[in-house]
Amino acid sequence: MPFSAAPPASGEPSALSASLDNARHLSSLLRALHFQDHATCFATASGLRVTVEDAKCIQANAFIQAEIFQEFAVQEESVVFRINLSVLLDCLTIFGTSSLPGTSTALRMCYRGYGYPLMLFLEEGGVVTVCKINTQEPEELLDFDFCSTKVVNKIILQSEGLREAFAELDMTSEVLQITMSPDKPYFRLSTFGNAGSAHLDYPRDSDLMEAFHCNQTQTNRYKISLLKPSTKALALSCKVSIRTDAQGFLSLQYMIRNEDGQICFVEYYCCPDEDITEGEL
Amino acid sequence: MRFRAKIVDLACLNHFSRVVNTIARLARTCTLRLTVSKLYFILSDKVANGGVSMWCELCQGNFFDEFQMEGVAAEHNEIYLELVPENLSRALKTAQNAKAVKIKLTNKHCPCLRVAVELPSLSSSSRTVTHDIPVGVIPRRLWNDFREPSVPDFDVSIYLPVLKTMKSVVERMKNLSNVIVIEANLNGEMNLKIETDLVSVTTHFKDLGNPPWASEDGCQSSAQGRDLESMAEARIDIKKLQQLLAGQQVNPTKALCNIVSKRIVHFILLHEDVSLQYFIPALA
Numbered sequence: 001m002p003f004s005a006a007p008p009a010s011g012e013p014s015a016l017s018a019s020l021d022n023a024r025h026l027s028s029l030l031r032a033l034h035f036q037d038h039a040t041c042f043a044t045a046s047g048l049r050v051t052v053e054d055a056k057c058i059q060a061n062a063f064i065q066a067e068i069f070q071e072f073a074v075q076e077e078s079v080v081f082r083i084n085l086s087v088l089l090d091c092l093t094i095f096g097t098s099s100l101p102g103t104s105t106a107l108r109m110c111y112r113g114y115g116y117p118l119m120l121f122l123e124e125g126g127v128v129t130v131c132k133i134n135t136q137e138p139e140e141l142l143d144f145d146f147c148s149t150k151v152v153n154k155i156i157l158q159s160e161g162l163r164e165a166f167a168e169l170d171m172t173s174e175v176l177q178i179t180m181s182p183d184k185p186y187f188r189l190s191t192f193g194n195a196g197s198a199h200l201d202y203p204r205d206s207d208l209m210e211a212f213h214c215n216q217t218q219t220n221r222y223k224i225s226l227l228k229p230s231t232k233a234l235a236l237s238c239k240v241s242i243r244t245d246a247q248g249f250l251s252l253q254y255m256i257r258n259e260d261g262q263i264c265f266v267e268y269y270c271c272p273d274e275d276i277t278e279g280e281l
Numbered sequence: 282m283r284f285r286a287k288i289v290d291l292a293c294l295n296h297f298s299r300v301v302n303t304i305a306r307l308a309r310t311c312t313l314r315l316t317v318s319k320l321y322f323i324l325s326d327k328v329a330n331g332g333v334s335m336w337c338e339l340c341q342g343n344f345f346d347e348f349q350m351e352g353v354a355a356e357h358n359e360i361y362l363e364l365v366p367e368n369l370s371r372a373l374k375t376a377q378n379a380k381a382v383k384i385k386l387t388n389k390h391c392p393c394l395r396v397a398v399e400l401p402s403l404s405s406s407s408r409t410v411t412h413d414i415p416v417g418v419i420p421r422r423l424w425n426d427f428r429e430p431s432v433p434d435f436d437v438s439i440y441l442p443v444l445k446t447m448k449s450v451v452e453r454m455k456n457l458s459n460v461i462v463i464e465a466n467l468n469g470e471m472n473l474k475i476e477t478d479l480v481s482v483t484t485h486f487k488d489l490g491n492p493p494w495a496s497e498d499g500c501q502s503s504a505q506g507r508d509l510e511s512m513a514e515a516r517i518d519i520k521k522l523q524q525l526l527a528g529q530q531v532n533p534t535k536a537l538c539n540i541v542s543k544r545i546v547h548f549i550l551l552h553e554d555v556s557l558q559y560f561i562p563a564l565a
Contacts, residue, residue, distance in 0.1 A: 087480050090456045094482065096449035127446055129484040 015079045015113040016043045019071040023107040023122060025258045027092040029062045030085065032236055032254075032266050035229035039085040040138050041118075043111075044078045051141055052085065057271040058226040059142050060233070068262050079111060081135040083118060091131040095124040111135070144269040150245045153180040153214040155187055159237045159254070161208030165189060165200050166231045169224060173198075175273050176224045180244060181217035187242075191224065210239065220248040220272040230254075233266040248272035282360055282418070284315055284386035287347040294382055297344045298373040299530045300337070300555050305366040306528035307335055307559065312419060312427050315350050315360040318342070322366065323427045332562040333521055336430055343554035353421055360386070361424055363417035364394065372396040372412035380407065392416050430560065433547055435539035436513035438494055439465040441548075442486040444536060447473075448526040450484045455519045457482065460564060463522070464514035465540055467491050467507055475519070492537050513540040515563040525559050533557075 020026060026048075033039065033052045042049040047065040066072040095105050108121040120131040169176065173191035180187055187202040187209075204212045230252055234240060237254035244250055252268040288294045304311065304322045314321040320341055326334035341348045352358035376382050376398040383397045393413040400408045419427075441447060450473060454461055458475035465471040471486045525548060539547040548559040 084479055087457060090453045091480070091482060094450055094453045094484065095446065096452075125443075125446065126488075127442070127484060127486055129450065129482060131480060131482045133480045134478070 013073070013075050014110045015075050016109065016111040017071070017073050018043075018048070018069045018109045020069050020107040020109075022104040022259065023092050024104065025068055025260070025262070025264075026064060026107065027089060027097075028236060028258070029064060029256065029264055029266060030089055030092070032233035032256075033060045033062050033229075034085055034089060034232070035060070037084055037086050038082055038136075039088070040080065040082050040141060042078060042080050043074050045074055047072065050085075053142060054226060055223075056142065057223065059144065059269045060230070061267045061269075063265045063267070065264070068258070068264065076113075079113075080138045081111065081114075081118070082138045083133060083135050087133055088118075091120050091129075091133060092122070094122055094129045094131070095127070142269075144249055144251070146243075146245060146249060146251050146269060151243045151251075152216050152246055153218055154211070154241065154243045155180065155209065155214065156211040156239060156241045157187075157202065158208045158210060159234055159240050161202065161206070162240060163231075163234055166228075166234050169228065169231075170195070170198055171224065171228070173224055175221040176227050177219060177221045178242070178244070178250065179217070179219045180214050180242070182214045183217065186212070186214070211241075218244055218248065220244060220250065222250060222270045223273050226270060227268070230268045233268065237266070282353055282386065283349065283351040284360055284384075285347070285349050286341070286345045286384045288344060288382045289346045289380070291379075293344045293346075294373075294376055294379065296554070297339075298370070298376065300339065301366060301370045301373055303528040303530060303557070304335075304337060305370040306524055307333075308366060310363060310365050311335070313362045313364055313416075314427060315362070316352075317350055317358060320344075325426055326560065326562070331518060331521060334430060334560045336558040338556045340554055357421060357424075359424075361419035361427065362386075362392070362394070363419055364414060368412075368414040369394070369396070372398070372414060375400075375410050375412075386416075387413070392418050430558065433539060433541050433545055435547065436507065436542045437465045437467055438492050438537060438539045439467075439469065439471055440490045440492060441536040441538055442471065442489055444526060444529055444532060447486075448523075448529075451519065451523050451526055454482060455523050459519055460516055461519040461522060462514055462516050463538075463540065463546055464512040465489075465538070466510055466512045468509040470512075472512070513542040515540055515543060515546050515561075517546060517561045517563055521561045525561075 030050060033050060036052050036054050040051045047063060050062045051059060053059045105122050105124040110119040117132045117134050122129045170191040170193035172193035177190040179185060185201045186204040189200045191198045233254045237256045239255040241253040250270045254266045256264045256266060258264060288297060308324045312323040314323060318341060320339045322337040324335035326332050352360055378401060379398045380401055381399045385395045387393050387395045394416050396412040398410045400410060402408045454475045457480055458477050462474040469489045469491055471489055472483055474483045533550040533552050535551040537549050543563050545563060546561045550557040
């Protein structure tokens with residue numbers, strides 16, 4: 001799709017250049033991460049990863065593979081920059097967020113390299129918007145060192161089962177307690193709020209449970225204010241995998257199908273708030 | 282001074298409500314001018330408004346089934362009232378399914394516009410909801426403050442883009458900046474621009490068309506003899522523009538703006554029965 005306001009051809013190719021027929025494929029995913037103003041963008045030949053962190057305890061990542069884009073080219077091995085996510089989202093949704101059938105905003109992104117701004121070219125209905133967003137020095141990010149070999153407990157649930165539970169979490173509770181066990185209660189979400197404690201159990205043979213691999217009884221608590229933003233990712237997703245490792249670190253992986261049926265992932269990692277051993281349950 | 286009017290037709294009532302809702306979003310207080318044939322909602326450019334002014338004109342015959350007015354004097358057969366349009370808007374909200382709405386100027390304890398809404402009722406007697414909206418009567422010596430603004434000697438006149446698109450873009454830009462630059466040329470091109478330390482965003486509209494203004498007295502206006510590509514621009518408060526666009530509940534039949542470079546932007550929105558002019562001054 002031709003852009004009359006396309007970037008003038010310069011001598012060097014951009015470090016990152018990408019185009020997307022439907023900008024919503026990117027903007028809706030990024031909204032699922034939008035709990036802080038800043039995000040770090042990584043681009044490699046495989047695609048784009050956007051990371052948001054808070055309080056040195058929680059990290060959210062969105063992965064958009066190169067195949068989702070109509071064009072995706074990275075000149076260097078990897079391209080990294082930090083950017084204001086609120087500004088980026090306002091630009092990506094400049095023509096509005098309502099999805100009228102048959103209309104979509106086309107997007108072209110260019111990043112010339114270190115120190116340059118991110119250029120966005122958006123087009124809808126013949127109207128073109130050009131955005132120039134300043135980028136910043138990337139900051140060191142947390143490494144949760146979460147790999148499949150260290151996973152102690154894992155379940156995969158259909159998202160519709162969790163949506164209501166997460167939307168109605170008792171926010172007067174400081175923590176969300178997650179219990180995973182090969183025995184009852186199998187999978188339990190608990191809160192301890194002003195009105196009392198609430199427990200929500202999911203039996204292992206529930207229709208919503210797609211996979212259940214729990215080897216050890218673990219109970220961990222996580223700051224509820226940090227996990228609450230993950231509700232947005234849950235709302236978009238069809239499935240979620242919940243995993244913990246021996247230290248009680250939590251990984252939530254959301255499988256999201258976009259309007260064209262393509263799959264993307266959003267991941268949340270969270271540190272436990274305190275350690276509780278089985279004995280203290 | 283007397284004024285009484287009545288609307289019976291539901292479509293006219295809804296239309297009138299929509300107009301009042303639009304006015305309420307543009308002005309906290311304004312002047313309502315009543316003549317034999319027309320109603321005007323006027324906001325004159327005071328510093329308190331941020332220098333914006335508004336002139337909205339309706340033909341009473343298109344809205345009211347009955348309309349009787351007697352001005353302050355025979356030679357000055359008009360009434361000027363100061364009111365808070367939000368009060369009128371709220372009163373009309375109760376009239377969504379009304380059988381009739383009567384508006385009357387009263388002066389029991391203080392001048393009021395009495396809006397009596399007759400609602401449908403299952404029993405034989407009808408239900409009426411009455412709202413008394415306090416108004417200020419503006420004396421004749423101050424009427425000169427509310428004269429119709431003249432069309433400025435503009436550099437460029439251009440039709441506005443599809444309002445829905447313009448509204449979305451301006452709403453997003455409002456999150457990014459307090460000031461917006463609106464520029465346009467006689468080649469049907471308009472750009473909306475914001476620029477801050479963090480980000481700059483420009484939206485380009487093309488093929489908008491430029492309205493043909495007949496030159497008066499055959500004298501040259503600033504617009505004539507102007508290079509087609511050359512842009513006239515004005516930096517304005519983005520909130521004022523957003524309020525104007527957000528207030529449009531129905532698509533106008535004609536929407537255009539006149540730009541006096543670095544001075545003022547004059548918006549004209551025409552519907553079948555209503556014309557709205559809105560002036561936003563350029564920032565220093």
